[in-house]
Amino acid sequence: DVKVTQSSRYLVKRTGEKVFLECVQDMDHENMFWYRQDPGLGLRLIYFSYDVKMKEKGDIPEGYSVSREKKERFSLILESASTNQTSMYLCASSLGLAGGLETQYFGPGTRLLVL
Amino acid sequence: SQQGEEDPQALSIQEGENATMNCSYKTSINNLQWYRQNSGRGLVHLILIRSNEREKHSGRLRVTLDTSKKSSSLLITASRAADTASYFCATVGRGGSNYKLTFGKGTLLTVNP
Numbered sequence: 001d002v003k004v005t006q007s008s009r010y011l012v013k014r015t016g017e018k019v020f021l022e023c024v025q026d027m028d029h030e031n032m033f034w035y036r037q038d039p040g041l042g043l044r045l046i047y048f049s050y051d052v053k054m055k056e057k058g059d060i061p062e063g064y065s066v067s068r069e070k071k072e073r074f075s076l077i078l079e080s081a082s083t084n085q086t087s088m089y090l091c092a093s094s095l096g097l098a099g100g101l102e103t104q105y106f107g108p109g110t111r112l113l114v115l
Numbered sequence: 116s117q118q119g120e121e122d123p124q125a126l127s128i129q130e131g132e133n134a135t136m137n138c139s140y141k142t143s144i145n146n147l148q149w150y151r152q153n154s155g156r157g158l159v160h161l162i163l164i165r166s167n168e169r170e171k172h173s174g175r176l177r178v179t180l181d182t183s184k185k186s187s188s189l190l191i192t193a194s195r196a197a198d199t200a201s202y203f204c205a206t207v208g209r210g211g212s213n214y215k216l217t218f219g220k221g222t223l224l225t226v227n228p
Contacts, residue, residue, distance in 0.1 A: 004157070035218075042220035043158075043203070058215075090157055102207060103148060104216060106157030 003027070004107040006091050011112045019078040021110055023091030030096025032074035033104065034058075034066065036087040043090065049074055050096065081114045088112075121204055121222040129227050134191045136222040138204030139184075145207040147180055148216065149189050152201045161189075161202075194226045 007022035025032065033048040035058075045058030047066040055066050063085060067075045074093075078085055088111050092104040122137045138147070146165045150158040164171045164180045164187065171178045177190040191198055201223050205216040 040220065043218040045215070045217075048215065088155075092158075102216070103160045103163060104158075106159070108157045109155070111155070 004091055004093055004105050006089075006107040006110050008110050009108060011110055013078075013081050013112065013114050015082060015114060017078075017081050017114075019081050019112070019114075021076040021078075021089055021091075021112070023074045023076070023093075023107055024072055025074075025093040025105070026072065027093070027095075027105070028071065029093035029105075030071075031094040031102070032068065033092040033094075034064075034074065034076045035090045035092065036060070037090055037109075038087050046076065081112075083114050086112060086114045121202070121219045123222060124220070125223045125225070127225040127227065128194060130194060130196055132194055132226075134194050134198070134224055134226070136189045136202050136224070138187045138189070138219055140187075140204075140206050141185065142208055144182075147178075147187050148205045148207075149176075149178060149187075150203045150205060150218075152203065152221070154200070158203065191224075194224075196226050196228045198224060199226045200224060 004025045013019050031050050034046045035043045037043050044060050046064050047058050049055045049068040052071050065077045088109050090109045091107040094102045094104045120139050128134050148163045149161045151161050152158045162173045162178050164178050175192045180187045201221040203218050203221045205218045
């Protein structure tokens with residue numbers, strides 16, 4: 001079974017802190033994704049990566065950056081956390097199949113509270 | 116931008132009843148997928164239906180797709196309390212990034228024992 005793990009289930013940070021959210025997948029997947037999930041807004045894509053060191057902005061990249069130095073690891077960075085970044089963060093990965101027949105495998109999520 | 120929109124936003128039924136959730140989308144798709152999320156957890160993939168398919172089954176799940184109406188439905192038969200979760204449809208658009216999913220806002224299903 002594919003396993004996607006996230007470094008923390010719950011995280012509390014202060015405004016202005018630099019925050020790192022780590023995600024690791026163990027199935028040699030090409031693609032990795034970071035979403036945030038907020039009540040009434042559903043899942044929104046922040047960034048995704050289709051290869052090591054390659055990244056592409058999603059729908060809401062402002063205030064975030066990402067890093068993918070190794071295939072199995074995808075990090076989301078909040079350079080200076082703000083209260084409006086309080087949210088549930090979900091990492092996902094997918095195989096990288098041609099033809100668009102992609103299913104994504106999700107981690108358990110990190111619930112971030114910025115005070 | 117959001118592609119799929121689920122309907123209803125919330126659904127409450129008794130154990131043993133069937134649950135039907137609908138999803139509408141706006142542009143041409145490559146495929147449509149349904150995911151499930153238990154409270155406070157990550158999403159789990161349930162089923163994928165391709166744009167040239169009309170119906171697909173997996174256990175107690177039945178998915179239909181009507182590309183002319185740009186809509187899909189998910190039917191869960193003989194529901195159980197353990198089916199209580201949020202259900203999301205997600206689409207992969209034609210062209211562009213064909214590995215990028217666009218999710219709807221979800222239907223919260225509550226199955227009462």
